[in-house]
Amino acid sequence: MYTILQGFGSAFRLIIALDPELLKIIWLSLKVSGAALVLAIALGLPLGALLALKRLPLRGLILSLINTGMGLPPVVVGLFVYLLLSRSGPLGFLELLYTPGAMIFAQFILAFPIVTSLSHTAIVNVNPIIRQAAQVLGANPLQEALTVIREARYGIMTGGIAGLGRVTAEVGAVIMVGGNIAGYTRVMTTTIALETDKGNFDLAIALGIILLGLSLLINLAFRAVQRMGRSGSGVVLWD
Amino acid sequence: MGLSLELAQISKAYNGRVILQDCSWTFETGFTHVLMGPNGMGKSTLLRICALLEAPDHGRVNYLGDNRPLAIGLELKRRITLLLPGVGVFNTSVFNNVAYGLKIRGLQRREIEERVGAILEMVGLADKKRQRALELSTGQSKRLGLARAMVLEPEVLFLDEPTASIDQENSEIIERIILEMKEKKRATIIMVTHDPAQARRLGDRLLLIKDGRLWPG
Structure with missing residues (x-):
């Protein structure tokens, strides 16, 4: 009879041996989640900054929608992206369904509201005197905005880390739009689900350990950034 | 002939x-004007309006260069500066704080280093x-703010209570710097102050603000 201890033993052997299948799955997971996060930051940070620094019409409504998006159930995102990318959907012509591109798209939708909302909060909480200081020192409106954003960098980094935490642990959306195709769209979370179904616990446990390790790293980074922000220590920028 | 400043019926x-x-007031160019008055009477508001940080409800702030009125825009704003009472220290090094205004003006690194160093x-x-600038004491932060403003070599420098809430030693250092600046740069x-003795030590002209109006001191 298979015991949990046996499973852990085999899992550690797979990790120590740097099993090629295991490495391939980890690499794809990091690529998909990394790309989704980069996109979420590229679009979410400017939007968060715009909402924090400009008195836009419908700002309250946009913020409410973004905050609601932070709690989106991944399966709902999976369904939505599936319908968009399916052959008869409005983005069907892109032929992205069951590709890593579809998984990046789904994870981007999950990370985007988190990055946007936390960036907005970080920027809006910068002491107004910073903006005034930039003004009296001769900053133009763009330089003024960049100065405020730079002061909010720890909060923005926290948003990025929170977004990464959300997407790396996610399974529902990527399995629906990626299809869990071996060697192509199979990532850590979907492999764990599949291998558990098949009763192949060694690989599932090995990936589980790595995923937990990754979560731990993300959490440690999250706490370190928050500590830096509170103490005002950390890297001195633009030297 | 430097930049001169006139206030016309500001409300x-x-x-x-x-x-x-x-x-309404004409500030004589090259002099140190000290603005005094009770708390909450609009001294800081007037300073912010003069420094183009706030717009008046009525009236005009006129800056003149070579006796010709200047358009209010970034070019003019870069010829004046204000030391805010709370300074607004950026979360970076002391050097970067002082270099900020020079960097955004696109000066060369070598010149920035020389001017900031001096x-x-x-x-x-x-x-x-x-x-890290945030690790400075309140008095040192005020000195940092003064350095950040002075490195820009403004033609008009506004100081909103530059020695408020700081110890005697830092206060004396700041006064000495202001006196040096008066002598060298013209x-x-x-400036706004609550201290009549300081007003006498630093000021060439005294203005009083009372019931929303300006009076010669």
Whole structure:
């Protein structure tokens, strides 16, 4: 009879041996989640900054929608992206369904509201005197905005880390739009689900350990950034 | 001939309460003007309006260069500066704080280093150049703010209570720097203070603000 201890033993052997299948799955997971996060930051940070620094019409409504998006159930995102990318959907012509591109798209939708909302909060909480200081020192409106954003960098980094935490642990959306195709769209979370179904616990446990390790790293980074922000220590920028 | 400043019938109200009423004044170029008056009477508001950080409800702030009125825009704003009472220290090194205004003006690195180095010597913060600015004491932060403003060599420098809430030693250092600046640069300085003795030590001209109006002191 298979015991949990046996499973852990085999899992550690797979990790120590740097099993090629295991490495391939980890690499794809990091690529998909990394790309989704980069996109979420590229679009979410400017939007968060715009909402924090400009008195836009419908700002309250946009913020409410973004905050609601932070709690989106991944399966709902999976369904939505599936319908968009399916052959008869409005983005069907892109032929992205069951590709890593579809998984990046789904994870981007999950990370985007988190990055946007936390960036907005970080920027809006910068002491107004910073903006005034930039003004009296001769900053133009763009330089003024960049100065405020730079002061909010720890909060923005926290948003990025929170977004990464959300997407790396996610399974529902990527399995629906990626299809869990071996060697192509199979990532850590979907492999764990599949291998558990098949009763192949060694690989599932090995990936589980790595995923937990990754979560731990993300959490440690999250706490370190928050500590830096509170103490005002950390890297001195633009030297 | 440097930049000169005239106020024409400036009025300002907050939530229906009139703070400034028909304030008109010509600030003589190259002199140090000290603005005094009770708390909440609009001294800081007037300074912010003069420094183009706030717009008046009525009236005009006129800057003249070679006796010709200048358009209010970034070019003019870069010829003046204000030391805010709370300074607004950026979360970076002391050097980067002081270099900020020069960097955004696109000056070369070498010139920035020379000018920042010289001004940090002047305010006694040269040994803290690489230190994180947020770790400075309140008095040192004020000196940093003064250095950040002075390094820009403004033609009009506004100082909003530059020695408020700081210890005697830092206060004396700041006064010495202001006196040195008066002697060397001949920039027009317009400052707010609560201390009559300080006003006498630093000021060439005294203005009083009372019931929203400006009076010669």
